[in-house]
Amino acid sequence: MAGRSLRASATGIQIIRKAIKHNDWKQDELKDELGLKTRQPITRLLAGEPIERSTFEELCHLLDLEVKDVAVPETEQPEQPRDIDALVQQVQSRLLPFITASDSPIGTMRMLSVNRPVPVDKIYIDLNVLEQLSCSSHFSDWRQKFDPDNRHDFDRLGLGRVRDRRVEALSAVKDYPKLMVLGKPGAGKTTLLKSLAVECIQPETKLFADLVPLFVTLREFAKEASKTQSWKLLDYLTWLLAE
Numbered sequence: 001m002a003g004r005s006l007r008a009s010a011t012g013i014q015i016i017r018k019a020i021k022h023n024d025w026k027q028d029e030l031k032d033e034l035g036l037k038t039r040q041p042i043t044r045l046l047a048g049e050p051i052e053r054s055t056f057e058e059l060c061h062l063l064d065l066e067v068k069d070v071a072v073p074e075t076e077q078p079e080q081p082r083d084i085d086a087l088v089q090q091v092q093s094r095l096l097p098f099i100t101a102s103d104s105p106i107g108t109m110r111m112l113s114v115n116r117p118v119p120v121d122k123i124y125i126d127l128n129v130l131e132q133l134s135c136s137s138h139f140s141d142w143r144q145k146f147d148p149d150n151r152h153d154f155d156r157l158g159l160g161r162v163r164d165r166r167v168e169a170l171s172a173v174k175d176y177p178k179l180m181v182l183g184k185p186g187a188g189k190t191t192l193l194k195s196l197a198v199e200c201i202q203p204e205t206k207l208f209a210d211l212v213p214l215f216v217t218l219r220e221f222a223k224e225a226s227k228t229q230s231w232k233l234l235d236y237l238t239w240l241l242a243e
Contacts, residue, residue, distance in 0.1 A: 012070030
């Protein structure tokens with residue numbers, strides 16, 4: 001039975017790179033032509049990592065290449081984990097009571113004038129975010145551009161009035177596998193991440209049902225790492241899941 005993913009061989013990667021260069025393709029153009037939302041599959045393929053079989057085959061067709069000439073033979077493809085779905089469900093069920101507990105540090109937020117933690121789903125509101133910062137939105141030079149007489153600049157620390165298209169935060173999370181969330185204090189960064197963790201762990205939700213939400217606070221990570229003298233994130237996650 002054919003696997004769900006394919007990986008390019010070392011020679012195949014060279015052939016693919018030459019074909020891309022010969023046809024003067026840019027990765028963004030390939031992404032659009034293949035109907036991909038991000039360039040991640042193309043980047044992973046060129047790095048020798050497995051990608052979805054259908055994407056691999058469509059790319060080869062687009063570049064006028066034979067799959068068998070650039071892919072690692074089926075017998076050498078990495079074996080697909082057989083019980084990964086069961087393992088994910090097992091870890092999710094273990095995390096569910098921890099994340100949804102009334103005093104959970106992930107599923108709740110501390111609020112001023114409230115003497116007990118408040119569930120995230122009781123306070124979270126939908127956010128709209130920018131897909132990317134424009135060149136004028138970098139924080140490195142905001143001091144030079146800051147105008148205290150401009151109320152929009154004063155409120156947004158030199159970012160000025162936002163003119164770029166905004167998207168729903170949840171849509172951005174679904175579309176991009178890796179994200180960096182930026183915002184001033186109180187903008188809702190932590191609340192957004194916590195709400196995602198709560199949403200992902202719910203048995204009835206379809207949001208990232210095949211993933212396990214892990215919420216890591218850098219302060220707690222540093223505290224534990226200083227005790228164990230191990231600064232490997234994997235070690236910390238192992239300890240966190242064993243708690």
